[in-house]
Amino acid sequence: MTTLSTILDVAIGLVLTYLLLALVASGVQELIAGALHLRGRQLRDALARLLSHQGGKGVPDPALFEKVFGHPLVRGLDPRGLPSYVPARNISLALIDALSDGSQATVFSQCEQTVAKLPDGQAKATLATLLKAASGDLGQFKVSLETWYDDAMDRLGGIYKRFSHYCLLTLGIALAVGLNVDSIRIAETLWLDPALRAQLVAQAQALDESAGNTQNSANPVGKAQDAESALAALPVPMGWHGTPGQFVGARLAWALLGWVITGFAISLGAPFWFDALDGLLKLRNSGAKPARST
Amino acid sequence: MSVAYMQEGLTLAPNWNNDPDLVLALQRDLRALGYLAGGLDGRYGPGTTRAVQALQYDLLHADASARATDGPETVTIASFNSIATVVGMSRVTQVTGIVDHATAACISRLLNDARVPKIPDAADPKDQNERALAAIGRQISEIAPTPFVRAIVMQESGGQHYHVPSGDDDKFLTVGLDHGDPMIPWRITSRGYGIGQHTLFHHPPHPHEVETLIADPVRNVQHTFGILRDKFDHFVVGPTSRADDRTAEHPLLPLRTCRYAPGDARYLRDCRRCAESARKIRLSAGVPVYPSATLQLRPDANYKSADYAGVPDRADFQCDWPYAVRRYNGAGNDSYHYQARVLLDLLRPLAP
Numbered sequence: 001m002t003t004l005s006t007i008l009d010v011a012i013g014l015v016l017t018y019l020l021l022a023l024v025a026s027g028v029q030e031l032i033a034g035a036l037h038l039r040g041r042q043l044r045d046a047l048a049r050l051l052s053h054q055g056g057k058g059v060p061d062p063a064l065f066e067k068v069f070g071h072p073l074v075r076g077l078d079p080r081g082l083p084s085y086v087p088a089r090n091i092s093l094a095l096i097d098a099l100s101d102g103s104q105a106t107v108f109s110q111c112e113q114t115v116a117k118l119p120d121g122q123a124k125a126t127l128a129t130l131l132k133a134a135s136g137d138l139g140q141f142k143v144s145l146e147t148w149y150d151d152a153m154d155r156l157g158g159i160y161k162r163f164s165h166y167c168l169l170t171l172g173i174a175l176a177v178g179l180n181v182d183s184i185r186i187a188e189t190l191w192l193d194p195a196l197r198a199q200l201v202a203q204a205q206a207l208d209e210s211a212g213n214t215q216n217s218a219n220p221v222g223k224a225q226d227a228e229s230a231l232a233a234l235p236v237p238m239g240w241h242g243t244p245g246q247f248v249g250a251r252l253a254w255a256l257l258g259w260v261i262t263g264f265a266i267s268l269g270a271p272f273w274f275d276a277l278d279g280l281l282k283l284r285n286s287g288a289k290p291a292r293s294t
Numbered sequence: 295m296s297v298a299y300m301q302e303g304l305t306l307a308p309n310w311n312n313d314p315d316l317v318l319a320l321q322r323d324l325r326a327l328g329y330l331a332g333g334l335d336g337r338y339g340p341g342t343t344r345a346v347q348a349l350q351y352d353l354l355h356a357d358a359s360a361r362a363t364d365g366p367e368t369v370t371i372a373s374f375n376s377i378a379t380v381v382g383m384s385r386v387t388q389v390t391g392i393v394d395h396a397t398a399a400c401i402s403r404l405l406n407d408a409r410v411p412k413i414p415d416a417a418d419p420k421d422q423n424e425r426a427l428a429a430i431g432r433q434i435s436e437i438a439p440t441p442f443v444r445a446i447v448m449q450e451s452g453g454q455h456y457h458v459p460s461g462d463d464d465k466f467l468t469v470g471l472d473h474g475d476p477m478i479p480w481r482i483t484s485r486g487y488g489i490g491q492h493t494l495f496h497h498p499p500h501p502h503e504v505e506t507l508i509a510d511p512v513r514n515v516q517h518t519f520g521i522l523r524d525k526f527d528h529f530v531v532g533p534t535s536r537a538d539d540r541t542a543e544h545p546l547l548p549l550r551t552c553r554y555a556p557g558d559a560r561y562l563r564d565c566r567r568c569a570e571s572a573r574k575i576r577l578s579a580g581v582p583v584y585p586s587a588t589l590q591l592r593p594d595a596n597y598k599s600a601d602y603a604g605v606p607d608r609a610d611f612q613c614d615w616p617y618a619v620r621r622y623n624g625a626g627n628d629s630y631h632y633q634a635r636v637l638l639d640l641l642r643p644l645a646p
């Protein structure tokens with residue numbers, strides 16, 4: 001029994017470390033993405049692909065794309081002109097506006113006439129299909145446009161997620177090496193030091209309990225700053241205070257393995273480690289914590 | 295039985311000192327034979343003159359060689375003139391617009407021949423018309439939308455299967471006469487019969503046509519349903535012909551029967567609601583009938599005073615019956631007037 005609870009406590013210590021590191025990595029990643037306007041660029045490129053007329057190869061119909069992306073309802077959403085999020089409603093309104101020619105005909109009819117004159121390609125084919133399905137009902141056309149755009153944005157979300165994962169992995173390994181966070185060394189230390197284990201478990205519990213308040217904090221950079229100070233105070237062995245001369249031969253190989261484990265662990269992301277921590281703490285307390293009665 | 299105005303030496307002529315009773319008798323006979331559309335007033339005016347000219351033209355030319363495309367007549371009008379020589383009487387030899395003995399004799403022969411069906415009349419035309427309109431309202435048709443057909447009927451005949459007397463005694467079936475030959479302006483090229491103005495190019499009609507398609511308002515209107523459907527299926531987006539207003543306004547959409555699904559109670563039925571929810575436009579002088587139409591196609595091209603306000607926009611209906619209605623009438627400037635009037639009529643509440 002003692003062995004089992006020791007293993008559990010070591011795991012809790014490790015998970016707490018990973019969680020704090022993952023929070024820091026997410027914050028850094030957001031900083032990088034923000035500085036490069038990554039989301040905004042991706043959204044702009046996705047819209048260009050949607051409105052392209054050469055089999056979706058990304059060559060936009062210049063007039064149509066410019067009219068939609070340059071519309072105050074789209075570009076106006078961001079002071080730099082690269083909004084990272086555009087509601088479907090804005091897109092459908094901007095698109096219908098772009099397709100209207102201001103003639104006396106009904107708006108639907110104007111859209112039809114413009115689409116009929118577009119060069120053959122993806123944009124024309126898609127818009128013509130949506131118009132046919134709407135069969136003269138402008139409201140229906142708007143709804144179809146919004147669904148079409150939302151579907152495209154869902155795919156874009158998938159692309160962004162993959163990017164995030166690789167970015168976190170790179171950041172994770174950089175953090176592991178840079179701060180010398182060696183999972184194996186930490187596990188070893190915790191295994192041998194019951195006082196340290198108890199301290200970490202107490203910290204984990206405190207964090208888990210306050211989670212209800214902090215997890216809703218929307219700003220990932222702010223969370224990262226909190227996590228950074230918590231990490232600095234964490235009593236686990238990390239950093240380059242020891243003698244660098246130790247890293248030779250088998251010791252170096254073990255350290256490398258420890259860093260890689262840490263890097264991959266960070267790349268799983270903060271939400272994953274948060275759930276893991278919560279699960280482990282519940283297991284340690286033998287069953288779920290009863291809801292506190294008031 | 296001979297006619298009252300068939301007397302040796304008697305001539306009825308325009309602006310002549312005619313006996314009004316005899317002229318009225320002549321007008322009734324011309325009406326019954328399908329040469330006069332109305333105006334039974336005992337005065338030998340331009341309308342009567344034109345009717346006599348039309349009859350005389352047919353007596354001279356409407357023989358077996360001049361068959362209409364919609365089937366041969368059972369008997370030709372010209373044969374009633376050529377028989378005169380056989381029985382030793384004088385023939386009609388030219389179109390004069392004057393009723394002489396020879397013309398009166400031909401009228402008499404036409405009236406007495408059972409192969410020449412007479413235009414029917416009604417004892418109580420008003421009652422008959424109301425029953426006819428009610429019967430159309432009750433029609434549940436998958437062929438064409440009833441409200442459109444009803445609006446067409448109002449446009450064609452004012453909803454009058456039988457003429458309702460106004461200052462005269464005309465209770466005959468409504469007949470519309472088309473003079474489609476610019477070279478011979480009095481020649482009648484086709485006739486529209488009854489509430490739906492069922493068109494026949496041959497004359498006289500077959501007796502069975504009079505019995506069924508012409509005299510019976512319900513059968514008459516069913517014919518309208520059929521023709522409207524044919525226009526819808528073949529003359530809006532092809533294959534026979536395309537409606538230019540439809541091509542301009544909905545270049546991409548396939549043919550749309552109704553915004554509601556078959557089985558829905560509103561399917562081909564609730565056209566008034568669609569007319570009401572469509573945006574309203576004004577068709578006024580100088581404005582092309584559709585945005586990219588040529589300048590020749592504008593409401594005042596034929597009628598200087600043309601101005602229609604509050605017309606439901608045909609492009610806003612979510613079905614293609616407004617375009618089919620125009621093709622029901624034809625393709626030129628006038629068809630746009632027809633379309634505007636029918637669409638306006640859709641807004642009118644049904645009589646209780």
